[in-house]
Amino acid sequence: MEQSIQINADFIEQETNFGELVELLREGFATREYVIPQRSHHNFPNPKTNKESTLLMMPAWNPGKEAGVKVVTVNPGNGDLGLPAIQGSYLYLDATTGVLRAVMEAKSLTAKRTAATSALASSFLSRTDASSMLMIGTGALSVNLIRAHGTVRPIEQVFVWGRNLGKAEMIAKELTNKNFNVIPVSTIEEKISGVDIVSCATLSAKPLIHGDMLVPGQHIDLVGAFKPNMRESDNAVMARASIYLDSLESGLEESGDIAIPIQENVIESSDIQGDLFNMCSAAVSGRKSNEEITLFKSVGHALEDLVAAKYYYSKYRK
Incomplete structure (x- = not known):
């Protein structure tokens, strides 16, 4: 069985071509192949920073091809701790077998796709x-x-x-x-x-x-x-x-x-x-x-x- 791979922030940073990503997003929004359930959104207290944190889970799949879910926390108090506000991982799956293809660093992936979406x-x-x-x-x-x-x-x-x-x-x-x-x-x-x-x-x-x-x-x-x-x-x-x-x-x-x-x-x-x-x-x-x-x-x-x-x-x- 194919081993899952780890894709880190450095790879995402080095390999991003915004022109390419914008056009792939254009194609993605134009097609009707993707299934996108409502994302799960949960707020929870964070006593150490006294600022509420948020847990987001965002699933999506293209039947018979690929699937994935992003698990992210948004922590507004992280700035005081010297950490980015967004933390998380993306799990990229084979939609037919359910096999985990890759685990990706979600903060960088989110930053790139968000910027590309605004550009789109x-x-x-x-x-x-x-x-x-x-x-x-x-x-x-x-x-x-x-x-x-x-x-x-x-x-x-x-x-x-x-x-x-x-x-x-x-x-x-x-x-x-x-x-x-x-x-x-x-x-x-x-x-x-x-x-x-x-x-x-x-x-x-x-x-x-x-x-x-x-x-x-x-x-x-x-x-x-x-x-x-x-x-x-x-x-x-x-x-x-x-x-x-x-x-x-x-x-x-x-x-x-x-x-x-x-x-x-x-x-x-x-x-x-x-x-x-x-x-x-x-x-x-x-x-x-x-x-x-x-x-x-x-x-x-x-x-x-x-x-x-x-x-x-x-x-x-x-």
Whole structure:
């Protein structure tokens, strides 16, 4: 019997080509072969950090081909312990025999597939000439989001904001040799109205992006705030923007960016323009004009994990 393999973070980092991964995700969202059960979401107390942790289990399968499940914890207090907030593993299986093909480091896999998914959405929703970007947040996702957006749009100028300016400076230094001019900034307000794409990946419980900051033609990419009581944007943002999700089924319930404005009657679920499934299958077109403000809210989807796991497994076997 074939032995299962271990795929670590270093391999995932070295072997990622965002252009390739974006196109595989485009194919995955367009097909109807995948079966995606609702993910299991459990919150539990964490007395040592005094910040609630979350256990996520995300299964998916392509009958007769491959299957997998991601087991992840999100621990907001890990920053104080010198550890990444996201911890976990991905189990990649043969869908016919159930044999475990590989165990993959889930934090890196999640970061890559999440960034590639945002870039996929941007290919439908941002202006084709978008050349500037504000990255809000300095966690593991930030560098990946910048690189991924740069594969689908001609990004030249990137501004980075974080609560710790030193971390923003480190990101600018890390991307020095890339095709971007990366500049750390001390406030969101000083640059947000002057960029084409705003990407936000934080664990903020309160809005960081406000509707009166936005200008026509922008694309807003919301990646953090994965709980119903967390949000990165205020009601005015939602009222101004054309809203799209990675998945209508989970996105309406799991993120405060969507759930709270619906509860407060700022928007209705019928105001959501579409998701990646109907954009990738050409049932929905995406951006309609250069003046439109578009918004993509990502909550994560198990299809993304399975597509990425198959991608890295194939690369490892080669």
